[in-house]
Amino acid sequence: MTTFGPGTFFDGATSSRRQVALELGAESLQIRGTAGELLAEWAYADLASLSAPEGVLRVGLARGPMPARLEVRDPALAAALEQRIGARARVRVTSRRTQLRVVGWSLAAAVSAALVAIFGIPALSEEIAPLVPLSLEQRLGVSLDRQVRLFLDRGSKNGPFECGGGQADAAGRAAFDKLVNRLATAAALPLPLRASVIRMPVPNAFAIPGGRVYVFQGLIDKANTPDELAGVIAHEMGHVAHRDGLRALLQSAGLSFVFGMLLGDFGGGGAAVIAVRTVLQSSYSRETEAQADAYGARLVAKIGGDPRALGAILIRIAGTPGAFTKILLSHPEAQDRAAAINAIAGPRPATGGGIGKPMFGMLEPAEWDALKRICASGTQPAGRGS
Amino acid sequence: MDDLTIPALPAASAVDPVHGRFTGPMPPFRRMMIRGAFLKVLTLGIYRFWLITDMRRFQWANTEIGGESAEYTGTAIELLIGFLIAIAILVPIFVLIALAGLSLGPAGQFAGLVGYVILGVLGQYAYFRARRYRLTRTVFRGVRLHQTGSAWRYAFRSILWGIAIVFTLGLAYPFAQASLERYKLSRTWYGDLQGAFAGSGAVLLLRGLFLWLILLAPAVATIAYAIETVDWHSIAAGFRSGAARDPGFFRSNAAFQSAASAVFGAIGWFTFAAVVLYPAFQAIVLRWWLNGLRIGSIVVSSRMRMRSVYGAYLRYLGWTMLVTFVGLLTFGVTAVVISLILKSSGISEDALAVLAAIGGFVAYLALAFCVWIIYQVVVGLRLWRIMVDSVEITGFEAIENVRADATAASSAIGEGLVDALGAGGM
Numbered sequence: 001m002t003t004f005g006p007g008t009f010f011d012g013a014t015s016s017r018r019q020v021a022l023e024l025g026a027e028s029l030q031i032r033g034t035a036g037e038l039l040a041e042w043a044y045a046d047l048a049s050l051s052a053p054e055g056v057l058r059v060g061l062a063r064g065p066m067p068a069r070l071e072v073r074d075p076a077l078a079a080a081l082e083q084r085i086g087a088r089a090r091v092r093v094t095s096r097r098t099q100l101r102v103v104g105w106s107l108a109a110a111v112s113a114a115l116v117a118i119f120g121i122p123a124l125s126e127e128i129a130p131l132v133p134l135s136l137e138q139r140l141g142v143s144l145d146r147q148v149r150l151f152l153d154r155g156s157k158n159g160p161f162e163c164g165g166g167q168a169d170a171a172g173r174a175a176f177d178k179l180v181n182r183l184a185t186a187a188a189l190p191l192p193l194r195a196s197v198i199r200m201p202v203p204n205a206f207a208i209p210g211g212r213v214y215v216f217q218g219l220i221d222k223a224n225t226p227d228e229l230a231g232v233i234a235h236e237m238g239h240v241a242h243r244d245g246l247r248a249l250l251q252s253a254g255l256s257f258v259f260g261m262l263l264g265d266f267g268g269g270g271a272a273v274i275a276v277r278t279v280l281q282s283s284y285s286r287e288t289e290a291q292a293d294a295y296g297a298r299l300v301a302k303i304g305g306d307p308r309a310l311g312a313i314l315i316r317i318a319g320t321p322g323a324f325t326k327i328l329l330s331h332p333e334a335q336d337r338a339a340a341i342n343a344i345a346g347p348r349p350a351t352g353g354g355i356g357k358p359m360f361g362m363l364e365p366a367e368w369d370a371l372k373r374i375c376a377s378g379t380q381p382a383g384r385g386s
Numbered sequence: 387m388d389d390l391t392i393p394a395l396p397a398a399s400a401v402d403p404v405h406g407r408f409t410g411p412m413p414p415f416r417r418m419m420i421r422g423a424f425l426k427v428l429t430l431g432i433y434r435f436w437l438i439t440d441m442r443r444f445q446w447a448n449t450e451i452g453g454e455s456a457e458y459t460g461t462a463i464e465l466l467i468g469f470l471i472a473i474a475i476l477v478p479i480f481v482l483i484a485l486a487g488l489s490l491g492p493a494g495q496f497a498g499l500v501g502y503v504i505l506g507v508l509g510q511y512a513y514f515r516a517r518r519y520r521l522t523r524t525v526f527r528g529v530r531l532h533q534t535g536s537a538w539r540y541a542f543r544s545i546l547w548g549i550a551i552v553f554t555l556g557l558a559y560p561f562a563q564a565s566l567e568r569y570k571l572s573r574t575w576y577g578d579l580q581g582a583f584a585g586s587g588a589v590l591l592l593r594g595l596f597l598w599l600i601l602l603a604p605a606v607a608t609i610a611y612a613i614e615t616v617d618w619h620s621i622a623a624g625f626r627s628g629a630a631r632d633p634g635f636f637r638s639n640a641a642f643q644s645a646a647s648a649v650f651g652a653i654g655w656f657t658f659a660a661v662v663l664y665p666a667f668q669a670i671v672l673r674w675w676l677n678g679l680r681i682g683s684i685v686v687s688s689r690m691r692m693r694s695v696y697g698a699y700l701r702y703l704g705w706t707m708l709v710t711f712v713g714l715l716t717f718g719v720t721a722v723v724i725s726l727i728l729k730s731s732g733i734s735e736d737a738l739a740v741l742a743a744i745g746g747f748v749a750y751l752a753l754a755f756c757v758w759i760i761y762q763v764v765v766g767l768r769l770w771r772i773m774v775d776s777v778e779i780t781g782f783e784a785i786e787n788v789r790a791d792a793t794a795a796s797s798a799i800g801e802g803l804v805d806a807l808g809a810g811g812m
Contacts, residue, residue, distance in 0.1 A: 010528025015577060015788040017454070017527060051443035053409045053455045066790055067459065067525045092443065093418070094436045094462065099425055102436060106429030257477075 005077035007031070009039060012066030022072070024080055031070060040068065048089040049082055057082055062089060113258050121258070125250035129243050134191050137246055141194075141210015148208060152200060163197040163217060163375035172374030175367035179230055182362070186303045187237050195233065199375050203317045207236040209245040217375045222317055226362035226371075231300050231310025238295030244288045293337055297344045305362055307345040311338030406777030408770070409455070410448030415767060418444065419759045427755060434805075435465040445767065446524060449774050452782050460523035460798070468519075468798030469805050472512075476803070479504060506548075508803060510541035514570070515800020521574060529790045535573035537800070543569060555602055560594065561587035563671065567678065576681050577788035585678025593670050601659050608652040612645035669695040672773060682788075683781045690776035698768045705760045710753060717749045 002024075009020040009031055020039060023030040029047070031040045042061065052058035052071070057078035060069045072078040153161040160166075164173035180195045187193075195213040203218040213236040215229075223229040239245060297307035311334075318334035363371065422437035439462040446458035483501035514537040521531040547562035564587035574581035621642065629635050636642055669692040676688035721742065728738060 012528045013790055015527040015529045015790075016786055050459075051447045051457055053448050053450065054411065056455070058457065065792060067457075067528055067530060069457070069525070069528045091461075093440050098436065099433075102433050103425060103429055106432040109432070110430050257480075 002074075002076040002080045005072070005074045007077075008071040008073075010069045011039065012064075012068030020070075022070075022077065022081075024077075024084060029070075029081065029084075042070075044084045044086075047085045048091050049085050051092045059085065117255055117258055121251055121254035125247045125254065128250055129247045132243075132246060137243070138191060138210045140246070140249075141208060141212050144208045144210065145212055148214065152198065159199060159375065161199055163199055169374050169376070171367075171370035172372075172376075175363055175371035176374060178367065179226060179363060179371070180233060182303050183230060183234055183237060183299060187234075187241065187299055189237065189241055191240075193237065193240065197374050205232050205236055207239040207245055209243070209249060211240045213237065213240065219313075219317075220372060220374065223313060223372075225306075225309055226368050227300060227305040227309035228313040229371075230303075230305050230362055231296055231307070232313060233296075234299040235292045235296030235310060237299065238292030239288070241295060242288065242291060244292065247288075290337070290340060293341050294344050297341045301345065303362075308338075308342055311341040314338055402780055402782060404452040404779045404782040406774040406779070407450045408448055408774040409450050410444060410767070410771070412763070412767075415441075415444055416759075416763050419762050423755055423759050427751070432466075435469070436462040438462075438465065441762070442520075442523075445770060449770075451526075451777070451779065452785065454527055457525045458523055459525055460519065464519075464798040465801055465805070468800070468802030470802065471797075471799050472802030472805065475799075476508075479508075507541045507545055510544040511537045512800045512803030513544075514540040516798075516804045517570065517800070519798050519801050526576065527785070527788075529577040529788055531574065531576050532791060533570075533574050535569070540566070540569055555606075556598060557591070560590035563587065563590060563675075564678075567675065571679065574681075575791060576785075577790045579682035579684075579784065579788050582680040583678045584680055585674050590671070590674045593674065594667065597663050597667055597670070600663065601656055604655050605649075605652040608645070608648040612649055615641045616645050617641065665695045665699045666692055668769075672769075673776075676773060676777060681784075683784045685780045687778050687780070688773070688776045689778070690772060694772045695769065698765050698772065701768075702760060702764045705764055706757055709756045709760065713749065713753050713756070717745075721745060 004024075005022055007020050007022045009018045010016070011018075018033060018039070021032045021034075021036075023032065027045075028041050028043045030038060031042070033039050042059075046061050046063070047059050048062040050058045050060055050069070055073065055075075057072040058069055059072075059081065060067055072081060149161060163169060164176060176195070176197060180193065184193045189211060191211045193211045193213065195215065197215050197217060197220065200216045201218045201221075202216050203222040204216045205214060205219050207213045213233060215233065215236075219232060220229065223232075293310065296310050300310065301307040314334040315338050418440055419437075422433065422440065425433040426437060439458075439460060442458040442460065446456040449456050479501060483498050483505075514533075514535075518533040518537075521533045524531045544562075544566055547558065547565060550558040551562055564583070564585055567583040567585060571581040571583040616639075621639070624635050636646075669690065672695075673688050673690045676686055676690065679686035724745075725738060725742070728741070
């Protein structure tokens with residue numbers, strides 16, 4: 001086996017290049033200058049084989065302040081030296097062993113992050129939400145309200161974004177307020193309710209933190225009785241009472257932190273984060289939607305309305321579920337919900353209002369007619385609503 | 387130690403001028419990238435620290451100047467620790483921005499803006515620190531490079547220049563580059579040899595002015611045209627009275643219509659020209675930069691060609707189109723076959739739609755993955771190779787007796803911040 005040969009040496013103190021003679025001993029490597037003087041003696045145990053171009057073996061001390069280097073181009077000598085240093089001390093490319101370890105620990109981290117996302121974050125937001133002062137939630141509501149309007153208001157040509165602001169809509173607004181006030185008085189929410197009707201054709205309604213409820217024009221168009229509308233508003237008040245909006249906000253902040261900050265980076269990472277969040281959050285909201293349904297049904301019953309009306313309007317709005325609704329729709333299927341609501345409502349009373357038969361205990365027929373037209377006359381220039 | 391005697395040197399390296407040479411064979415790099423990208427996906431991104439380290443080792447080791455190649459001595463663990471520290475620094479800032487924006491009204495929005503300014507400054511700070519990390523992990527002929535100077539000063543200088551660039555519609559860019567490169571290179575050291583930057587902003591401006599004119603002259607002209615021809619008073623009055631709500635209000639204003647279409651045309655032109663001219667811009671800046679490099683009495687010059695930069699990007703375009711086409715074809719055929727098989731086995735429509743969505747998502751990830759690899763190989767490494775191969779160095783004999791500096795190696799916090807802020811780049 002070759003134990004002598006030429007090399008190029010850099011002593012680490014200066015950049016000068018020296019041609020040297022190498023001698024491979026039993027435990028160490030001797031580096032000698034052209035005149036035979038000993039320049040350095042390196043123990044194999046201290047050496048590492050470093051990254052270098054093809055055809056060059058570059059070695060240096062694994063530890064030490066100065067990066068002294070020895071380069072060997074003679075293939076036989078390089079092979080002999082590399083064998084003595086051993087495969088353990090190769091720092092040229094990431095080894096298979098390291099790759100496996102990184103994969104293993106990353107998968108462990110992913111499992112741990114998933115557990116945090118599924119159990120930890122909902123539990124944490126459950127604990128934190130009651131600790132947030134109501135005043136802070138209300139201020140949050142003001143800021144979110146602005147963002148909601150910015151996001152949804154596309155400048156309809158039929159009138160201002162919020163309905164019921166004009167002179168002609170005053171009767172409709174009064175009827176809406178009457179309905180909302182009856183519900184709010186019965187509910188005794190911890191913070192003032194602020195309900196608005198917004199000019200959007202979709203049959204929908206939602207609540208945000210701070211006791212703000214938005215009813216879409218499309219929902220009022222679809223409602224056949226005051227009870228149905230009351231049912232939906234009461235459902236949203238259930239979210240307000242349970243502070244679901246605040247909880248959802250805390251959860252989405254937590255999820256975007258866990259998945260975005262710690263794991264995101266790769267090309268499609270952003271899309272993955274959004275997909276994960278959507279799926280996880282919709283599974284959070286199934287339970288809370290069922291709770292809000294129960295709250296809404298009880299509240300409507302409390303003020304003498306028909307709790308089943310909520311189920312009826314849900315079925316009418318839902319129609320047939322599309323392809324993605326089972327996983328991605330944040331509201332569980334209407335039929336299941338209606339069944340759950342009917343179970344809470346108990347047996348149908350012999351007298352009293354049924355589905356499709358207006359309950360005039362809630363609103364007078366004239367008031368209901370005015371409420372149905374709350375968005376009808378918005379073309380005159382009116383204030384944006386305060 | 388002034389009379390330190392240095393043994394007689396082999397004459398090999400001292401022939402002037404000396405050339406740069408990139409010796410890296412592409413196939414192993416390509417294999418490393420494919421394997422690394424795969425591991426990166428498998429580890430949800432964590433493997434990137436090991437992949438970056440392997441890429442740099444390859445890139446450095448195959449960069450040869452005067453017959454000697456460089457060496458990258460950084461490790462993946464250092465990068466990972468730097469990233470974790472960066473997370474610890476950034477989390478409170480992100481939380482503050484989020485809280486301020488949500489709860490405090492106008493004051494909160496102001497606080498949020500301040501937060502973004504802080505992030506902007508921090509990004510530049512991180513860039514300077516990351517540069518220091520890379521330099522201290524670069525060994526050439528047994529001597530390390532290093533960097534002195536304050537990262538905060540660099541960050542403020544860079545932010546101020548950024549503002550100037552915005553206000554001058556980009557005309558300040560060459561002077562900003564010259565100033566920032568002077569700052570960086572005069573604080574860059576190879577042992578006891580100090581770097582310098584000799585490039586001039588005015589020269590870069592003259593070389594790139596035609597690009598600026600092609601890109602922005604139409605936009606400036608159309609905006610001037612719009613200001614001149616449209617009766618803005620009547621439009622403002624329309625907004626006050628609410629008449630502007632009606633789309634007909636703008637449709638009936640002929641001057642506004644023609645000005646709007648001119649501005650849209652200029653924006654379209656700007657976007658198109660920006661994409662087509664980007665390689666030219668990059669070639670001009672890189673060549674100017676290489677020609678300005680100095681280390682002690684060593685002078686770098688480059689004859690880098692614009693067409694080789696275009697070549698790299700055209701290859702990228704071609705490969706990306708090919709991979710996208712083949713990928714879509716494969717995905718489409720597979721999807722049809724699988725759905726036919728599943729339908730005959732009586733699976734529900736809903737389950738099929740969910741499977742299709744998951745399949746589409748996986749296909750999207752796979753495509754993003756391929757495009758990323760193509761970019762790294764065809765543009766990333768190739769541009770480096772073009773740069774190294776174009777370099778000619780005079781006065782290289784000064785490299786022979788540089789004394790090492792015992793400066794301690796810096797930490798990878800800057801690298802971590804750059805990574806966490808998503809502001810990468812060499």
